[in-house]
Amino acid sequence: xxxxxxxQAEALEAFLDPRLDATALAQALPLPFVExxxxxGLLAESEHEDVRRMLERRSAERTIEWGTHTTTQGDVLAAxxxxxxxxxxxxxxxxxxxxxxxxxxRSETSRFELRNGFLGIDRLAGDASTMLxxxxxxxxxxxxxxxxDRPELRAKLAVCDLxxxxxxxxxxxxxxxxxxxxxxxxxxxxxxxxxxxTQGLIDRGLLSLGMG
Numbered sequence: 001x002x003x004x005x006x007x008q009a010e011a012l013e014a015f016l017d018p019r020l021d022a023t024a025l026a027q028a029l030p031l032p033f034v035e036x037x038x039x040x041g042l043l044a045e046s047e048h049e050d051v052r053r054m055l056e057r058r059s060a061e062r063t064i065e066w067g068t069h070t071t072t073q074g075d076v077l078a079a080x081x082x083x084x085x086x087x088x089x090x091x092x093x094x095x096x097x098x099x100x101x102x103x104x105x106r107s108e109t110s111r112f113e114l115r116n117g118f119l120g121i122d123r124l125a126g127d128a129s130t131m132l133x134x135x136x137x138x139x140x141x142x143x144x145x146x147x148x149d150r151p152e153l154r155a156k157l158a159v160c161d162l163x164x165x166x167x168x169x170x171x172x173x174x175x176x177x178x179x180x181x182x183x184x185x186x187x188x189x190x191x192x193x194x195x196x197x198t199q200g201l202i203d204r205g206l207l208s209l210g211m212g
Contacts (some may be wrong), residue, residue: 004058006138007033010117012042013055057098059114059134064162066189072160073114073133074098080182088178102128103175109174109203118143118159120159125156129173136161136168140196143168148200166194 011029015022028035035165037043042051059069059081060074084103095102099114108129111189116132118124123144124132136143147154147168158169158176162183180191201207 002141003177004054006117006135007038008042009055009058010035010119012051013059013116015043016048016052016055017120017124019123019126021123025120047184052148055116056114059116060098062114062163066165066187067089069187071187076162076183076187077101077112077114077133079186080179083182083186084178091175091178101182105174105178108174110173112175121159122146122150122153125153129156129158129171129176131158131160131169131171131173131176131179133160133162136194138165140194144194144196144200147197148204148206160191161194164194165191167191168194168197172179 011025011033011174014020018056019177038193045168060072064071064073075107077099081093081101084091084093084101090105092104093101093105094109101112103110103112109127111126111128111130113124113130115132118132118136118139120192121132124130134169143159147159150200154169156171158167158171158173160167172202183191200208
């Protein structure tokens with residue numbers, strides 16, 4: 001099976017995600033694009049497991065470059081999972097895999113997911129505070145708009161681009177704080193709010209930057 005484009009990977013990931021409505025997605029995407037996925041056989045039920053594995057591998061192997069240091073999203077997530085297990089006495093790893101991690105701090109559960117894209121993001125928020133890690137550049141404008149329009153979404157869901165070291169969302173999660181500390185201590189990098197998101201909050205009167 002040939003390598004997927006970003007657009008194909010994002011769409012297939014959404015179609016195979018049980019939290020999302022495949023029919024609504026098909027109607028929202030350009031018809032020729034959906035037809036091309038069908039003609040390629042990538043949407044065939046018999047191919048679902050192979051496609052899932054391909055999508056997991058693609059998101060985990062996304063290259064991250066910080067100065068002279070090169071790593072992958074999957075390696076960062078795996079290293080943080082090990083950090084939680086071995087070094088954080090107040091954090092329990094509930095579930096972990098190549099592209100996801102669920103941890104608990106006291107009664108607070110938080111989830112990390114590697115993504116190929118963010119189609120249907122408004123349906124990806126669950127009971128646990130969730131951080132989606134992936135490439136935000138192509139979707140930045142749309143992501144900023146949906147986060148500004150949906151306060152309940154930005155309070156439960158965060159989106160993070162490790163390559164850009166930018167995040168969107170206003171989630172309060174101790175695990176996310178530990179993750180940011182881990183990035184600082186292990187890799188010497190700092191995760192910051194995406195400037196476009198911060199400016200949007202300011203423009204809508206939702207954030208005030210004090211002087212002095």
